[in-house]
Amino acid sequence: MKALLVCEYREGKLLEGSYELISFADRLGVEKAIVLVGSENAVPKADARVYLANAAAWAEYNPEIHRKIVLEAVQRESPDYIVFLHSSYGWDLAPRVAAALKAAQISEVASLQDGKFEVSCCNGKMRRTVTSATERTVVTIQAGAFSFSGEPRGVPRVEMIAPPVAASAVEFIGYEAAEKKDVDLAKAAVIVSAGRGVGKKENVAAIDALAKALQGELGASRPVVDAGWVPHSHQVGTTGQTVSPKLYVACGISGAIQHLAGMKKSEFIVAINKDKDAPIGEVADVLVVADVNQFVPALTAKLRK
Amino acid sequence: MKILVCIKQVPDMESKFKVNAKGVWYEETDLAFRMNEYDEYAVEQAVQLKEQLGGGPEVTVLSIGPDRVLEPVKKALAMGCDRAVHLKDDDSSGKDPWQIASAIAGFSRDKNFDLIFTGMQSQDRGSAQVGAIVSELLGCACVTTVVHFAFNDGIVTAKRELEGGLKCIVRFRLPAVVTCQLGLNKPRYPTLPNIMKAKKKEIVSQAAAGFAATEALSGTGEFYVPAKKGRGIILEGDVNEMADRLIGILKEKTTVVR
Numbered sequence: 001m002k003a004l005l006v007c008e009y010r011e012g013k014l015l016e017g018s019y020e021l022i023s024f025a026d027r028l029g030v031e032k033a034i035v036l037v038g039s040e041n042a043v044p045k046a047d048a049r050v051y052l053a054n055a056a057a058w059a060e061y062n063p064e065i066h067r068k069i070v071l072e073a074v075q076r077e078s079p080d081y082i083v084f085l086h087s088s089y090g091w092d093l094a095p096r097v098a099a100a101l102k103a104a105q106i107s108e109v110a111s112l113q114d115g116k117f118e119v120s121c122c123n124g125k126m127r128r129t130v131t132s133a134t135e136r137t138v139v140t141i142q143a144g145a146f147s148f149s150g151e152p153r154g155v156p157r158v159e160m161i162a163p164p165v166a167a168s169a170v171e172f173i174g175y176e177a178a179e180k181k182d183v184d185l186a187k188a189a190v191i192v193s194a195g196r197g198v199g200k201k202e203n204v205a206a207i208d209a210l211a212k213a214l215q216g217e218l219g220a221s222r223p224v225v226d227a228g229w230v231p232h233s234h235q236v237g238t239t240g241q242t243v244s245p246k247l248y249v250a251c252g253i254s255g256a257i258q259h260l261a262g263m264k265k266s267e268f269i270v271a272i273n274k275d276k277d278a279p280i281g282e283v284a285d286v287l288v289v290a291d292v293n294q295f296v297p298a299l300t301a302k303l304r305k
Numbered sequence: 306m307k308i309l310v311c312i313k314q315v316p317d318m319e320s321k322f323k324v325n326a327k328g329v330w331y332e333e334t335d336l337a338f339r340m341n342e343y344d345e346y347a348v349e350q351a352v353q354l355k356e357q358l359g360g361g362p363e364v365t366v367l368s369i370g371p372d373r374v375l376e377p378v379k380k381a382l383a384m385g386c387d388r389a390v391h392l393k394d395d396d397s398s399g400k401d402p403w404q405i406a407s408a409i410a411g412f413s414r415d416k417n418f419d420l421i422f423t424g425m426q427s428q429d430r431g432s433a434q435v436g437a438i439v440s441e442l443l444g445c446a447c448v449t450t451v452v453h454f455a456f457n458d459g460i461v462t463a464k465r466e467l468e469g470g471l472k473c474i475v476r477f478r479l480p481a482v483v484t485c486q487l488g489l490n491k492p493r494y495p496t497l498p499n500i501m502k503a504k505k506k507e508i509v510s511q512a513a514a515g516f517a518a519t520e521a522l523s524g525t526g527e528f529y530v531p532a533k534k535g536r537g538i539i540l541e542g543d544v545n546e547m548a549d550r551l552i553g554i555l556k557e558k559t560t561v562v563r
């Protein structure tokens with residue numbers, strides 16, 4: 001069996017996640033080949049054939065051309081699996097490649113269960129194993145689920161793919177940098193975060209009061225930021241900040257993977273949730289099953305004494 | 306201009322999920338259903354574009370599933386969509402993303418939609434596939450995970466969300482499929498007058514089977530509750546007692562409470 005790993009490159013660099021693909025292929029126990037739309041000086045270190053197309057020939061991101069290059073590598077290598085990260089790049093490109101090959105796609109694989117692909121569903125509350133009914137299978141893997149340990153080593157055998165001439169309907173204009181942050185949550189010893197479970201904007205004040213009582217900072221989940229209750233600079237998660245305080249208190253936060261990715265390395269985690277089965281329970285050292293709007297003010301009052 | 310918005314009905318994620326008799330999906334009884342969160346942004350964007358263009362575009366909302374999906378369809382009509390198509394399938398949860406996408410593409414093929422909005426992913430299955438497959442089947446452009454959308458003189462400028470707060474700016478012409486990410490806009494709440502008006506809007510029902518691919522490419526082996534890692538303490542009961550116990554634990558286990 002063989003896997004073609006679609007590595008990622010952005011703003012002139014190979015993205016670290018590319019090594020998670022290698023780690024996944026190793027755990028699956030299959031041969032590997034790599035395809036990268038990037039540049040000669042950013043080729044992954046691995047003992048494998050690397051199909052390289054130079055991204056400098058056009059702007060970095062162009063879905064139509066990337067799709068053609070991956071399909072070209074599939075043709076040359078004839079893999080059983082075509083593996084992407086479940087990332088902004090992977091979920092853009094993987095279904096196009098899968099549809100073009102009329103191949104099954106298994107999205108966001110979180111673990112291997114006796115060789116079966118396990119994915120999480122229902123916002124992290126349930127799991128399922130997904131089977132493929134096609135000769136080739138496209139897989140996207142959950143970020144962080146197949147982490148790579150050790151120093152990358154190996155000598156890639158680079159084979160060039162000439163950038164295909166393809167008119168693309170989508171024109172890449174450029175990147176927009178992340179907003180400047182006015183709070184550096186990464187330095188905080190205590191973070192108390194508000195989730196959608198707090199119910200409304202007015203209730204965020206009580207969460208902030210608990211943060212103050214613990215001499216910490218206010219954090220937030222994404223819906224709370226999207227709704228405009230808390231500025232984006234406080235968001236914790238894949239599209240916010242990654243934090244590892246001594247104490248993290250999650251108030252009315254369900255524990256979606258994108259939130260966990262930003263806080264699960266905290267030293268001690270307390271979750272306050274009315275749902276005993278909320279996935280945040282999987283990482284919490286203490287799960288308080290309660291209405292956050294009753295429990296938090298009570299806790300704050302006692303801490304102030 | 307003709308716009309299509311695809312919406313899925315999903316269970317409220319705060320529900321308690323039970324495994325169904327076949328062992329491949331959730332048992333539906335006792336679940337409360339709602340519109341997939343990502344699709345609310347899709348509906349809102351379509352309606353905003355219609356308003357921007359002085360009401361010119363016609364917005365069709367489409368949903369595949371059993372009769373219960375009429376509920377979010379009516380909500381979309383009350384939010385401002387013009388008409389609805391219900392592609393009826395009592396076993397839509399047993400269909401894979403390829404079959405769902407083929408039904409949407411099959412229905413759309415001869416309708417010349419300029420824009421098709423979908424959610425970036427569905428909350429229950431979370432495959433993040435349907436939108437991109439539809440574009441592939443229709444042979445049109447596709448822009449995914451959009452957090453900003455602006456239409457001017459026939460050209461769309463959009464921002465795609467990448468990791469760590471970085472965004473990617475792209476420009477494209479129609480026809481195109483756009484998949485919507487959280488935070489793209491502020492989905493409106495239907496007002497009572499608009500709910501009343503929506504009752505007069507047309508809902509066409511057709512069998513999904515007439516459009517969808519018959520063969521699934523992927524399937525569910527087993528559906529189950531994750532094994533509890535059981536690392537934590539669970540506190541339940543009286544609020545004041547729990548607060549005292551929590552403070553005790555924090556004093557013992559952390560250095561931040563003394």
Ligand SMILES: Cc1cc2nc3c(=O)[nH]c(=O)nc-3n(C[C@H](O)[C@H](O)[C@H](O)COP(=O)(O)OP(=O)(O)OC[C@H]3O[C@@H](n4cnc5c(N)ncnc54)[C@H](O)[C@@H]3O)c2cc1C
Binds near residue numbers: 237238254272
């Ligand atoms: C590409 C991508 C990137 C993302 N990036 C991020 C990110 O950076 N950060 C992030 O947080 N999310 C991110 N998300 C969104 C993420 O998937 C979840 O939707 C989000 O984290 C959910 O936020 P939440 O837990 O506050 O809300 P919900 O999931 O709605 O959970 C609310 C919780 O509150 C509980 N609750 C309700 N009422 C009460 C009450 N009265 N008392 C106590 N508990 C109550 C409920 O039981 C539930 O568990 C991203 C999603 C995508 C697709």
Ligand SMILES: Nc1ncnc2c1ncn2[C@@H]1O[C@H](COP(=O)(O)O)[C@@H](O)[C@H]1O
Binds near residue numbers: 368428436
């Ligand atoms: N049954 C359905 N009916 C209509 N649209 C759907 C259906 N299932 C998925 N979609 C659309 O496809 C998007 C992505 O779904 P998925 O690929 O399942 O994560 C959703 O946000 C919807 O816009």
